[in-house]
Amino acid sequence: MSASHQPHDNNASDKTSDYNPALKTWQRIIPSSEPGQGHIEAPGGFANPVWQTRASVPGAFELDLVAALEEVFAAGATELEAVVEGLNAHHRYDRNGQAWTQESFLQELAVLGR
Secondary structure, rough: OHHHHOOOOOOOOOOOOOOOOOOOOOOOOOOOOOOOOOOOOOOOOOOOOOHHOOOOOHHHHHHHHHHHHHHHOOOOOOOOOHHHHHHHHHOOOOOOOOOOOOOHHHHHHHHHHH
């Protein structure tokens, strides 16, 4: 088993984190389709394990949204309209407790995807 795939040892001197505090932010919200433009990190700059490419630990809202999306996708939703309808049907609303619209859902994904 490689070092990057070993289970976390709480007694180890090199503690791992639930997020990457050194992760640089995107230069633009929408990534460029051109290689090397709008990159998050300089290639080879430092190790950036896939499970540590978030700037903070997900909060309760994010974790609930993930669980709700899993339910909606498992029920067969594949298009935006069906996803939004599925979230609302399961009473999984936005941060303000309002029913999702396609626009509000896309806006939330843009915020979460930064």
